[in-house]
Amino acid sequence: MTIRVAVVGAAGRMGSTVCQAVEDAEGLELVARLDVGDALDAEHLGGAQVAVDFTVPDVTEANVHALIDAGLDVVVGTTGWTSESYDRIREHLERPEASGRSVLIAPNFALSAVLAMGFAAKAARYFESAEVIELHHPGKVDAPSGTAVATATAMAAAREQAGLGPSPDATEQDPHGARGAVIEGIHVHAVRLRGLTAHEEIVLGNPGEQLTIRTDSFDRASFMPGVVLAVREVGSRQGLTIGLEALLDL
Ligand SMILES: NC(=O)C1=CN([C@@H]2O[C@H](COP(=O)(O)OP(=O)(O)OC[C@H]3O[C@@H](n4cnc5c(N)ncnc54)[C@H](OP(=O)(O)O)[C@@H]3O)[C@@H](O)[C@H]2O)C=CC1
Numbered sequence: 001m002t003i004r005v006a007v008v009g010a011a012g013r014m015g016s017t018v019c020q021a022v023e024d025a026e027g028l029e030l031v032a033r034l035d036v037g038d039a040l041d042a043e044h045l046g047g048a049q050v051a052v053d054f055t056v057p058d059v060t061e062a063n064v065h066a067l068i069d070a071g072l073d074v075v076v077g078t079t080g081w082t083s084e085s086y087d088r089i090r091e092h093l094e095r096p097e098a099s100g101r102s103v104l105i106a107p108n109f110a111l112s113a114v115l116a117m118g119f120a121a122k123a124a125r126y127f128e129s130a131e132v133i134e135l136h137h138p139g140k141v142d143a144p145s146g147t148a149v150a151t152a153t154a155m156a157a158a159r160e161q162a163g164l165g166p167s168p169d170a171t172e173q174d175p176h177g178a179r180g181a182v183i184e185g186i187h188v189h190a191v192r193l194r195g196l197t198a199h200e201e202i203v204l205g206n207p208g209e210q211l212t213i214r215t216d217s218f219d220r221a222s223f224m225p226g227v228v229l230a231v232r233e234v235g236s237r238q239g240l241t242i243g244l245e246a247l248l249d250l
């Protein structure tokens with residue numbers, strides 16, 4: 001059976017790549033390309049069953065609520081989500097009028113990134129020191145990346161569960177913010193550099209040793225198998241799913 005798909009943010013770097021991937025995928029039909037100024041209503045959604053949102057952090061949550069109200073299942077790659085915005089989507093999906101609708105939100109659809117996040121969470125409890133460095137193209141509007149936030153959050157949870165305290169750090173003066181953002185106690189550094197696409201390095205240290213976990217998306221093609229898988233699977237899930245790992249047998 002064919003799944004009819006609408007792409008929101010279709011003119012963007014990811015949206016345009018997703019449109020092509022949907023057109024190339026067996027069993028998927030691209031029925032709508034929407035971007036800024038297009039209403040998310042029946043007229044513009046072209047009978048789509050699943051919408052894919054790659055827009056901007058400021059609008060993605062409102063888009064998802066509108067798409068649920070329009071009767072679609074939704075796959076979201078846009079970043080900027082928080083535990084509060086996830087909760088609002090969960091609440092919306094529990095309303096009787098949203099019965100049967102499902103949403104999958106993933107900060108990163110590349111297999112290498114999903115694995116790197118998993119490896120980092122597994123390793124976190126074994127190292128005194130842990131930091132995250134994310135490196136992206138200079139057109140990116142948010143920092144740190146959604147992937148880095150998810151990585152740090154999962155590592156912090158693993159460290160807390162293992163009873164680890166803060167990483168050692170004698171810094172007393174940092175007037176320029178050189179130690180980066182601190183997410184759940186993990187320092188996260190963001191690099192923006194012409195020529196890059198999407199990269200992340202997780203560094204973990206113990207006396208006399210270091211573990212480096214690195215993922216590189218050199219091309220947006222790296223995200224497409226994950227997006228296509230999510231489009232195919234979202235309709236058979238219940239409620240809100242966070243992370244592509246929920247669909248993979250890792
Ligand atoms: N989960 C994943 O695997 C990945 C996630 N991302 C995330 O995806 C998002 C998009 O990234 P990218 O494609 O590089 O960004 P772009 O800026 O290239 O694309 C965003 C598109 O959304 C459009 N847009 C803005 N507001 C709306 C709106 N209200 N309704 C519909 N369309 C709108 C923009 O239009 P305009 O330019 O006119 O404002 C633009 O065409 C980011 O949050 C990024 O972090 C990126 C790569 C992988």
Ligand SMILES: O=C(O)C1=N[C@H](C(=O)O)C[C@H](O)C1
Binds near residue numbers: 107137141145197
């Ligand atoms: O903006 C991007 O390009 C990317 N955004 C996502 C993020 O913020 O984690 C995923 C990937 O890093 C590419």
